[in-house]
Amino acid sequence: MSDGTISINGKAYPFKPDQTILEVATEAGISIPTLCHLKGTTPTGACRLCVVEVKGARNLLTSCSTPAASGMEVNTDSPAVTQSRKMTLELLLSSGNHDCLNEGSGTDTKVLFDARAEIDGHSDHLCPSWGECKLQEYALAYGATGTKYPRAKPAYPPEVNNPLIIRDFSRCILCGRCVQACNEVQVNEAISYGYRGSESKIVALGDLPLFQSACVFCGECVQACPTGALVDKKSKGKWRPWDVETIRTTCPYCGVGCQQSLHVKDGRIVKVTGVEEGLPNKGRLCVKGRFGYDFIYSDERLTTPLIRENGELREASWDEALDLVADKLKEIIGESGPDALAGVSCARSINEDSYQMQKLFRGVFKTNNIDHCART
Amino acid sequence: MTNSFGEFDRAKMFFVIGSNMTEAHPVASTFLKNAVKNGAKLIVADPRKHKLVNYADLHLRLKVGSDIALLNALMNVIIEEKLFDPAFVSENTEGFEALSEEVSRATPEAMAPICGIDAETIREAARMLASVSPAMLCYTLGITEHTCGKNNVMTVANLQMLLGNMGVECGGVNPLRGQNNVQGACDMGALPGIFHGYQKVGDPAARKKFEEAWGVTDLPEKPGLMMPEMMEGLEDKKVRAFWIFGENLANTEPDIHKVEHELASAEFLICQDIFLNETTKFAHVVLPAAAWSENDGTFTNSERRVSRVRTASTPPGVAKPNWWIFKEIAKRFGHEWPANSAQEIWDDEVAALAPNFKGITYDRIENDGLQWPCPSTDHPGTVFLHKGGQFTHGKGVFNITNWTPPAEIADAEYPLVLSTGRRLYHYHTRTQTGRCEGLNDLLGEETCDISPTDARRLGIQPQETVRVSSRRGTVEVTARITPEIPEGMVWMAFHFRETNANWLTNAAYDPETLTAEYKACAVKVEKM
Numbered sequence: 088m089s090d091g092t093i094s095i096n097g098k099a100y101p102f103k104p105d106q107t108i109l110e111v112a113t114e115a116g117i118s119i120p121t122l123c124h125l126k127g128t129t130p131t132g133a134c135r136l137c138v139v140e141v142k143g144a145r146n147l148l149t150s151c152s153t154p155a156a157s158g159m160e161v162n163t164d165s166p167a168v169t170q171s172r173k174m175t176l177e178l179l180l181s182s183g184n185h186d187c188l189n190e191g192s193g194t195d196t197k198v199l200f201d202a203r204a205e206i207d208g209h210s211d212h213l214c215p216s217w218g219e220c221k222l223q224e225y226a227l228a229y230g231a232t233g234t235k236y237p238r239a240k241p242a243y244p245p246e247v248n249n250p251l252i253i254r255d256f257s258r259c260i261l262c263g264r265c266v267q268a269c270n271e272v273q274v275n276e277a278i279s280y281g282y283r284g285s286e287s288k289i290v291a292l293g294d295l296p297l298f299q300s301a302c303v304f305c306g307e308c309v310q311a312c313p314t315g316a317l318v319d320k321k322s323k324g325k326w327r328p329w330d331v332e333t334i335r336t337t338c339p340y341c342g343v344g345c346q347q348s349l350h351v352k353d354g355r356i357v358k359v360t361g362v363e364e365g366l367p368n369k370g371r372l373c374v375k376g377r378f379g380y381d382f383i384y385s386d387e388r389l390t391t392p393l394i395r396e397n398g399e400l401r402e403a404s405w406d407e408a409l410d411l412v413a414d415k416l417k418e419i420i421g422e423s424g425p426d427a428l429a430g431v432s433c434a435r436s437i438n439e440d441s442y443q444m445q446k447l448f449r450g451v452f453k454t455n456n457i458d459h460c461a462r463t
Numbered sequence: 464m465t466n467s468f469g470e471f472d473r474a475k476m477f478f479v480i481g482s483n484m485t486e487a488h489p490v491a492s493t494f495l496k497n498a499v500k501n502g503a504k505l506i507v508a509d510p511r512k513h514k515l516v517n518y519a520d521l522h523l524r525l526k527v528g529s530d531i532a533l534l535n536a537l538m539n540v541i542i543e544e545k546l547f548d549p550a551f552v553s554e555n556t557e558g559f560e561a562l563s564e565e566v567s568r569a570t571p572e573a574m575a576p577i578c579g580i581d582a583e584t585i586r587e588a589a590r591m592l593a594s595v596s597p598a599m600l601c602y603t604l605g606i607t608e609h610t611c612g613k614n615n616v617m618t619v620a621n622l623q624m625l626l627g628n629m630g631v632e633c634g635g636v637n638p639l640r641g642q643n644n645v646q647g648a649c650d651m652g653a654l655p656g657i658f659h660g661y662q663k664v665g666d667p668a669a670r671k672k673f674e675e676a677w678g679v680t681d682l683p684e685k686p687g688l689m690m691p692e693m694m695e696g697l698e699d700k701k702v703r704a705f706w707i708f709g710e711n712l713a714n715t716e717p718d719i720h721k722v723e724h725e726l727a728s729a730e731f732l733i734c735q736d737i738f739l740n741e742t743t744k745f746a747h748v749v750l751p752a753a754a755w756s757e758n759d760g761t762f763t764n765s766e767r768r769v770s771r772v773r774t775a776s777t778p779p780g781v782a783k784p785n786w787w788i789f790k791e792i793a794k795r796f797g798h799e800w801p802a803n804s805a806q807e808i809w810d811d812e813v814a815a816l817a818p819n820f821k822g823i824t825y826d827r828i829e830n831d832g833l834q835w836p837c838p839s840t841d842h843p844g845t846v847f848l849h850k851g852g853q854f855t856h857g858k859g860v861f862n863i864t865n866w867t868p869p870a871e872i873a874d875a876e877y878p879l880v881l882s883t884g885r886r887l888y889h890y891h892t893r894t895q896t897g898r899c900e901g902l903n904d905l906l907g908e909e910t911c912d913i914s915p916t917d918a919r920r921l922g923i924q925p926q927e928t929v930r931v932s933s934r935r936g937t938v939e940v941t942a943r944i945t946p947e948i949p950e951g952m953v954w955m956a957f958h959f960r961e962t963n964a965n966w967l968t969n970a971a972y973d974p975e976t977l978t979a980e981y982k983a984c985a986v987k988v989e990k991m
């Protein structure tokens with residue numbers, strides 16, 4: 088069979104040149120587990136979780152890095168594949184501090200979490216990525232427990248002294264997604280693989296803490312990390328995936344207009360990530376977009392209208408403040424005409440606000456003295 | 464932007480002028496860097512050796528404010544060596560003869576001393592730029608924040624038309640807008656001469672349309688004042704009431720002493736904001752507003768994409784959405800506005816009353832936003848403008864420009880040029896980013912960035928506190944000695960109050976746009 092199609096699990100699929108087996112399968116709706124693969128970047132083949140059986144090949148092949156070829160017969164789910172994946176997962180689990188699995192207590196991460204929290208009395212030290220960790224998810228799916236091999240001692244202590252980002256090397260599976268995210272996606276070129284063998288570590292230039300390196304704290308690596316090795320410091324411990332809702336919105340800072348997912352718990356934003364595939368940013372954010380949200384909860388926010396009296400601002404009701412504004416503006420229009428009024432709108436606020444303000448000035452006050460800082 | 468961010472990673476050639484993209488538009492810069500990694504060429508014109516320069520094939524380190532000299536010299540070479548696009552020029556443009564005559568005088572040799580780049584490098588740049596078609600030209604406030612800002616913009620457009628880089632994918636003239644919704648505020652008619660959708664107040668048909676739609680009469684036809692004129696009007700009492708919505712003018716405008724004097728002269732000042740700030744000190748009434756994630760609404764980004772903003776939390780206290788505040792004032796003037804949510808305002812008025820937005824309704828932008836022009840609800844939006852060389856008013860016109868120096872140039876007393884802008888970790892006057900955990904740890908104070916040569920000459924050590932003065936003010940600030948800065952220049956931002964560059968900047972404006980010359984004024988730096 089060599090007709091420009093590839094057979095996956097007994098069905099033929101067309102493919103485009105340069106597509107990998109993983110890409111063809113994904114398009115066809117066949118899911119293959121992956122850990123190290125980061126869409127749009129060069130495949131590294133580091134984790135070997137995505138292996139598939141290809142007829143005629145001596146070994147299982149990593150689907151993320153093997154190009155589809157005409158006439159190829161692929162099985163994504165054979166006993167050998169499942170066996171290999173389970174083994175891979177066991178090895179990864181034992182490589183570090185992956186203590187989130189209890190034998191025989193089901194596959195619901197919330198149930199698992201609650202059970203563990205009860206045993207331990209408190210949940211603060213449990214992995215911050217519990218419930219949204221790819222390694223945990225696949226381990227549960229493949230029945231890997233992390234008990235098959237002795238657990239390795241962490242080679243490096245966690246790095247907790249950075250602003251915004253915690254690096255817990257004891258949970259790093261060296262998949263390299265952060266390295267790809269930093270170098271190939273954001274092109275900040277701050278981190279790379281360092282050392283060898285059991286000493287292996289993802290390092291910032293010269294193995295410095297992130298805040299002393301070229302890192303610009305975009306957090307792309309945090310978003311890419313499949314485990315609890317890279318953690319958003321601000322949101323750590325404030326939420327678990329089962330108690331948040333996700334709301335899509337637009338970044339309030341620069342004119343790129345990145346699309347953000349706000350992770351909201353009890354009406355409070357606890358974390359921000361980029362909307363994967365969303366335009367224009369395709370999942371990417373910068374430091375302000377990802378970490379610049381908590382100003383809205385500042386206790387210095389204005390909570391009530393204020394009116395100046397004897398040189399001091401005092402609290403007032405809406406009616407009092409709005410009546411004062413309206414009366415004063417009427418008085419000035421009466422005496423000096425509408426062009427004695429002027430206003431500047433806000434280039435940070437929503438369109439609808441600017442529309443209303445210019446409508447008020449033009450349609451109600453009858454002046455075109457409306458502008459904003461269009462020029463900065 | 465005539466074109467879109469989505470084209471960045473496919474583009475083959477970029478000319479970035481006056482844009483420190485990795486700090487001011489970080490995510491846009493990532494797509495540009497992706498393109499460079501894929502083999503695209505990059506020319507950066509900027510006095511500073513900022514991070515993007517690391518990825519550039521050529522860095523044109525021009526002197527502050529010499530953009531027109533450089534651009535005209537590039538066009539001189541492009542015409543001289545016949546590197547332009549004759550078909551595009553003859554079919555789609557007007558005024559080529561006048562342009563060639565003008566730029567024929569702007570030889571690289573003649574312009575080299577003005578822009579501080581040698582003639583051969585200018586030639587090399589022109590050839591490199593013309594060697595790949597199309598090329599995307601990107602700029603930011605380094606082009607506009609000059610007394611010749613409007614001319615700068617026209618010159619940039621001249622260059623792209625000459626090269627036939629307009630109306631094509633991966634080409635165009637692409638101003639990256641500074642603030643998240645500065646595009647939207649313009650689009651919505653928060654400008655003295657236009658209703659929303661760029662419908663002119665001087666056009667009787669437009670006025671009639673809005674009079675009918677809004678149920679009013681006698682809409683004013685004379686364009687209003689621009690912001691600097693309003694501020695000056697406060698002083699001479701022509702403007703008696705001033706309503707400032709969401710701007711911290713006392714920190715963002717050039718020459719803070721002057722600005723504060725003007726604000727203090729206001730007879731009645733209304734500030735509508737989310738925090739007290741340096742500007743509310745002068746307010747007679749402060750109205751508390753809902754912030755970003757406390758609103759439903761839309762923002763429009765630099766590429767004209769209207770995207771949704773959604774409510775995730777409730778405003779504190781009795782703070783209210785801004786649109787509600789305006790509606791309440793209208794009511795007190797006897798106007799009952801029907802729209803009672805951002806969606807109703809957009810769908811029933813914004814979209815309904817402007818051809819460019821007609822096809823954009825909330826139900827169509829649930830996920831990705833739409834880019835205007837979008838004239839009907841089955842229109843997919845417009846990724847790049849001027850397709851096939853069709854300009855809004857027929858042909859693209861070459862507007863002749865001549866280099867003019869900044870309003871204030873370095874002299875014996877104030878021998879350095881101060882240029883200003885934004886840094887990565889903060890945003891404007893820090894009313895927001897200064898209240899976000901972690902961001903102050905990444906950048907906790909302003910610095911005066913200075914070249915190693917000038918620092919040595921002045922005997923300044925790294926991290927030493929220095930005094931920086933202009934004719935308007937003085938700040939004491941930590942020196943940051945860095946080769947990013949060329950000799951003869953210093954650079955500062957406006958994120959911190961005490962060390963704000965705007966104590967020093969010059970309130971000199973482009974005569975037409977009234978954009979202030981934030982990018983150039985004369986200062987001296989002294990040891991304390």
Ligand code: SF4
Nearest residue numbers: 269302303305306308
């Ligand atoms: S935060 Fe950004 S710059 Fe820093 S290491 Fe992660 S991806 Fe790289």
Ligand code: SF4
Nearest residue numbers: 259260262263265312
């Ligand atoms: S830190 Fe995370 S993304 Fe990076 S190699 Fe380790 S597990 Fe993978």
Ligand code: SF4
Nearest residue numbers: 338340341345373376
């Ligand atoms: S995330 Fe960063 S780049 Fe994107 S819009 Fe926000 S400030 Fe701009």
Ligand code: FES
Nearest residue numbers: 123132134135151
């Ligand atoms: S996903 Fe293919 S090897 Fe890791």
